[in-house]
Amino acid sequence: MQFPAACGILKPVTSLLAEATGGIAVEKVRVRFAPSPTGKLHIGGARTALFNWLFARHTGGTFVLRIEDTDLERSTQASVEQIIASLKWLGLDWDEGPEIGGEYGPYFQSQRLHLYEDKAQELIEKGLAYLCYCTPEELEAKREEARRAGRPPRYDGHCRNLSEEECAKLAAEGRQPVIRFKVPETGETVVEDLIRGRVVFQNSLLDDFVLIKSNGMPTYNFACVVDDHAMGLTHIIRAEEHLSNTPRQVLLYQALGYEVPKFAHVPMILAPDRSKLSKRHGATSVEEFREQGYLKEAIINYLALLGWSPEGTEEILPLERIVKEFSLERISKNAAIYDVKKMTWINGHYLRELPLERIVTEALPFLKNAGLIGEEPTEEELRLAKESIALTRDRAKTLVELADGVSYFFKDDFTYDEKGVQKHFAPEGTAERLRKARERLVSVEPFDAATIETAYRTLADELGVKAAELIHPTRLAVSGRTIGPGLFELMALLGQEKCLTRLDRAIRFIEAGLPAAGQAEDAPQA
RNA sequence: GACCCUAUGGUCAAGUGGUUAAGACAUCGCCCUUUCAAGGCGGUAACGGGGGUUCGAAUCCCCCUAGGGUCACCA
Numbered sequence: 001m002q003f004p005a006a007c008g009i010l011k012p013v014t015s016l017l018a019e020a021t022g023g024i025a026v027e028k029v030r031v032r033f034a035p036s037p038t039g040k041l042h043i044g045g046a047r048t049a050l051f052n053w054l055f056a057r058h059t060g061g062t063f064v065l066r067i068e069d070t071d072l073e074r075s076t077q078a079s080v081e082q083i084i085a086s087l088k089w090l091g092l093d094w095d096e097g098p099e100i101g102g103e104y105g106p107y108f109q110s111q112r113l114h115l116y117e118d119k120a121q122e123l124i125e126k127g128l129a130y131l132c133y134c135t136p137e138e139l140e141a142k143r144e145e146a147r148r149a150g151r152p153p154r155y156d157g158h159c160r161n162l163s164e165e166e167c168a169k170l171a172a173e174g175r176q177p178v179i180r181f182k183v184p185e186t187g188e189t190v191v192e193d194l195i196r197g198r199v200v201f202q203n204s205l206l207d208d209f210v211l212i213k214s215n216g217m218p219t220y221n222f223a224c225v226v227d228d229h230a231m232g233l234t235h236i237i238r239a240e241e242h243l244s245n246t247p248r249q250v251l252l253y254q255a256l257g258y259e260v261p262k263f264a265h266v267p268m269i270l271a272p273d274r275s276k277l278s279k280r281h282g283a284t285s286v287e288e289f290r291e292q293g294y295l296k297e298a299i300i301n302y303l304a305l306l307g308w309s310p311e312g313t314e315e316i317l318p319l320e321r322i323v324k325e326f327s328l329e330r331i332s333k334n335a336a337i338y339d340v341k342k343m344t345w346i347n348g349h350y351l352r353e354l355p356l357e358r359i360v361t362e363a364l365p366f367l368k369n370a371g372l373i374g375e376e377p378t379e380e381e382l383r384l385a386k387e388s389i390a391l392t393r394d395r396a397k398t399l400v401e402l403a404d405g406v407s408y409f410f411k412d413d414f415t416y417d418e419k420g421v422q423k424h425f426a427p428e429g430t431a432e433r434l435r436k437a438r439e440r441l442v443s444v445e446p447f448d449a450a451t452i453e454t455a456y457r458t459l460a461d462e463l464g465v466k467a468a469e470l471i472h473p474t475r476l477a478v479s480g481r482t483i484g485p486g487l488f489e490l491m492a493l494l495g496q497e498k499c500l501t502r503l504d505r506a507i508r509f510i511e512a513g514l515p516a517a518g519q520a521e522d523a524p525q526a
Numbered sequence: 527g528a529c530c531c532u533a534u535g536g537u538c539a540a541g542u543g544g545u546u547a548a549g550a551c552a553u554c555g556c557c558c559u560u561u562c563a564a565g566g567c568g569g570u571a572a573c574g575g576g577g578g579u580u581c582g583a584a585u586c587c588c589c590c591u592a593g594g595g596u597c598a599c600c601a
Contacts, residue, residue: 036601071600136599143598152528153597178599196531205529205597213599220601244530244596267532267594274593302538305550309539313549332539335594339537342551352564395563420561456560471560483562
């Protein structure tokens with residue numbers, strides 16, 4: 001009578017049991033990421049991979065990588081390599097799959113064709129599937145007709161009951177048949193989804209879909225079911241776009257006498273305009289974000305937060321904590337819009353919090369790319385890179401920004417920021433003040449931040465000006481910029497010689513006459 | 527069009543019948559300060575609409591609306 005109450009009591013007992021047994025599940029979790037190699041690893045695909053990986057690592061299960069290369073036209077070897085490279089870069093390692101194998105291999109569907117063939121044959125023998133000789137053209141014509149008549153464009157079962165003679169005749173015409181699944185005409189198919197709950201589909205709304213194409217390749221729905229079962233997968237965690245396919249797959253599991261795995265359809269990731277994420281929305285692949293200077297930590301952290309949330313309010317979570325806290329129960333149901341700004345903020349966080357050595361390693365390729373250091377950096381370049389990154393990384397949000405932010409430490413031929421020139425070089429007496437500063441700098445010993453600062457502040461006092469009036473023009477003179485690290489640290493790293501040279505250059509620049517640009521000063525120094 | 531999913535600030539989100547409806551990003555202001563960041567403090571900003579159920583609904587039910595997904599010999 002009081003079932004709900006009984007369940008309420010039972011639940012804790014079972015979870016206590018699981019705890020008591022050290023979390024050893026009755027059935028070991030096996031999940032997979034199954035991309036089709038038709039492009040780079042998409043941010044949405046990356047998150048699906050991440051959730052599967054997290055679930056496997058959280059439960060101590062197995063994470064399988066399977067390549068769904070049954071689309072001969074669109075699949076490429078280059079894509080396989082790119083996807084694998086991106087997964088590796090993100091640190092999403094697999095326990096079974098390409099490159100490492102496993103007892104359920106091969107892990108490329110194109111190498112498992114005999115399996116699908118066998119299973120399709122089995123279904124035909126059981127009377128649950130049949131050969132269909134309709135050509136794509138004929139089917140398209142029928143769909144068109146149905147559309148015009150306002151009927152749903154479903155396959156009409158034309159070849160469902162062909163006799164052997166009819167088959168032979170059609171085959172003699174040179175027609176290559178496909179194999180179709182006989183979908184029950186009545187009843188309903190239930191998908192029990194861990195995230196969506198119970199979703200019911202009417203079988204009458206499904207048509208006899210194709211299992212094996214005329215070229216002998218299996219279709220997605222068929223290969224997926226055959227493999228997910230053959231590979232012993234327990235949970236199918238995939239994007240919501242597959243939810244509508246799932247009743248077909250459930251029907252196949254039943255027809256083949258397979259146990260149906262648990263499904264979890266995670267919400268989609270959408271572009272800012274709420275449409276499906278695509279190239280026109282800028283960077284969408286892991287590789288592109290990497291090129292733009294995002295760290296894997298930031299991408300993983302951000303992706304984990306898209307559609308899943310931890311119990312507390314902390315959002316900056318190291319991987320180990322995400323693994324520890326991850327659960328399917330806390331995955332949300334609604335689609336999420338991809339917000340690069342937040343990921344950029346997270347990236348900035350990791351840029352300043354991760355060990356310096358790590359950031360230097362990550363930044364080096366970007367410095368090379370910007371032409372700041374050579375392919376084989378010298379000791380001196382490496383030292384300067386490390387020191388300048390230490391000073392600059394707090395203010396950068398990406399590695400690209402970071403490389404730009406340290407550029408003047410490596411290059412002398414920078415130009416002066418235009419607004420900065422108007423603001424800090426134009427005022428009367430600037431050249432003279434810089435000349436005084438230069439003179440003072442010559443005798444600064446040692447040339448470290450504290451000593452330089454003392455010299456500057458003393459000089460400012462002697463000249464009766466605010467330190468800022470010395471500091472700003474100097475910053476512009478030695479870095480070409482109005483923003484950057486603390487000036488005295490910056491100068492110390494730059495070294496005495498370069499500082500003097502750059503001050504000389506700035507003095508010459510000012511005395512050569514500033515380019516006219518409206519009023520040089522609208523706020524006379526009070 | 528049919529079917530399916532979803533609906534809390536601009537965005538990500540917490541919330542599971544009783545809360546002043548968290549937090550984060552973004553944004554605005556102030557503080558700190560040689561600049562820019564970072565950091566600190568504070569502000570603006572939300573339960574799509576309509577019906578129910580209930581003493582009481584962001585939370586449960588129905589309808590509408592909106593967005594998304596699927597309807598291929600793509601996956």
